Amino acid sequence: MGEGLGVLAAAFSSGLGGTSIGATRYLVSVLDPLAIGSFRFGVGCALLLPLAFAKGAPWPRRQDWLGVTSLGMLFFGVFPILFNASLIFTTASRGALALSTLPLLTMIVAAALGVEPLTRRKTVGVLVAMLGVGVALVSGLAHAPAGAWRGDLLMIAAAFCMSLYNVLSRPFIARSAPITFTAVGMAVGAACLIAISCFRGSFAPVVAFGGAQWLAVAYLGVFGSALTFFLWAFALERTTPTRVAISVTVNPIAASLVGAALLGEPLRWNLGIGLVAVGVGIWIATTSSILAARPSGAPRSALVRSSWRLGRQRERRTGHDGMDSRTTGPLSIGLPDDDDRR
Numbered sequence: 370m371g372e373g374l375g376v377l378a379a380a381f382s383s384g385l386g387g388t389s390i391g392a393t394r395y396l397v398s399v400l401d402p403l404a405i406g407s408f409r410f411g412v413g414c415a416l417l418l419p420l421a422f423a424k425g426a427p428w429p430r431r432q433d434w435l436g437v438t439s440l441g442m443l444f445f446g447v448f449p450i451l452f453n454a455s456l457i458f459t460t461a462s463r464g465a466l467a468l469s470t471l472p473l474l475t476m477i478v479a480a481a482l483g484v485e486p487l488t489r490r491k492t493v494g495v496l497v498a499m500l501g502v503g504v505a506l507v508s509g510l511a512h513a514p515a516g517a518w519r520g521d522l523l524m525i526a527a528a529f530c531m532s533l534y535n536v537l538s539r540p541f542i543a544r545s546a547p548i549t550f551t552a553v554g555m556a557v558g559a560a561c562l563i564a565i566s567c568f569r570g571s572f573a574p575v576v577a578f579g580g581a582q583w584l585a586v587a588y589l590g591v592f593g594s595a596l597t598f599f600l601w602a603f604a605l606e607r608t609t610p611t612r613v614a615i616s617v618t619v620n621p622i623a624a625s626l627v628g629a630a631l632l633g634e635p636l637r638w639n640l641g642i643g644l645v646a647v648g649v650g651i652w653i654a655t656t657s658s659i660l661a662a663r664p665s666g667a668p669r670s671a672l673v674r675s676s677w678r679l680g681r682q683r684e685r686r687t688g689h690d691g692m693d694s695r696t697t698g699p700l701s702i703g704l705p706d707d708d709d710r711r
Contacts, residue, residue: 375607412590445558459520494654501646
């Protein structure tokens with residue numbers, strides 16, 4: 370249940386991210402990427418920090434602050450600059466397709482660091498979902514501005530930053546809470562973006578903003594930042610990095626549906642086929658057969674199986690903060706395996 374809830378949270382987060390592309394595309398013509406990121410994460414941080422204090426959730430430990438702040442700089446500082454800058458040079462369709470490389474990059478990074486095994490099922494699922502994105506966006510890919518390849522490369526670089534965040538953030542989330550981890554990282558990223566924006570004079574165009582521009586800023590801060598990235602951290606706490614990352618293929622589908630509903634953009638047959646392919650790919654990558662999921666010797670009765678799993682977990686524990694003493698590779702981060710999560 371916990372892992373399924375994580376996948377659903379990631380999919381909803383990616384859907385919200387897809388709707389945020391339209392707001393970003395609207396603002397990028399009047400505001401530079403630094404200022405957009407400053408507003409997006411500044412508003413998001415202003416919402417999450419009070420909620421984190423009110424909830425009384427555990428904050429990152431002192432020894433984790435360097436890692437948490439570094440990941441915050443990467444995800445809420447470098448990533449939005451690359452993401453927003455890419456949309457200056459390329460179209461939303463091409464940018465969404467480039468961003469859909471995220472699950473593939475996450476899978477490779479996780480396997481390289483020994484955090485998550487590279488399995489045939491996950492690989493097939495990721496490739497099917499990416500194919501679905503390509504099919505859904507095929508009509509928009511033919512019309513590219515000159516030099517669009519620069520935006521594509523920037524978006525792939527942004528996806529790589531996000532893949533590192535997906536893989537490296539899980540142990541820090543486990544030792545604190547999704548809302549506090551996200552709030553601290555977002556505060557660090559927002560502070561840096563705001564400082565640089567002030568130094569560069571990036572906020573100058575704001576004096577000419579009308580109601581539509583401020584509405585786009587508010588949407589990015591509330592839904593495209595606070596809710597989107599809290600759900601992303603919530604998902605990373607409950608399932609593997611690749612299973613979270615593959616949900617990003619929902620992003621361009623959601624963007625297309627919102628464009629049709631609010632902007633009157635046409636829905637073509639390829640969008641329907643792409644949506645089905647994305648769904649199938651996510652299903653393949655996030656599920657496994659019952660026999661593959663149950664270790665050899667596991668009892669079949671639900672009650673006995675639950676007791677058996679608890680016994681296995683107790684045998685593995687060291688008593689240190691309730692974390693599993695096993696490592697999953699060269700990073701000794703104490704992540705539970707899939708058996709423990711089911």
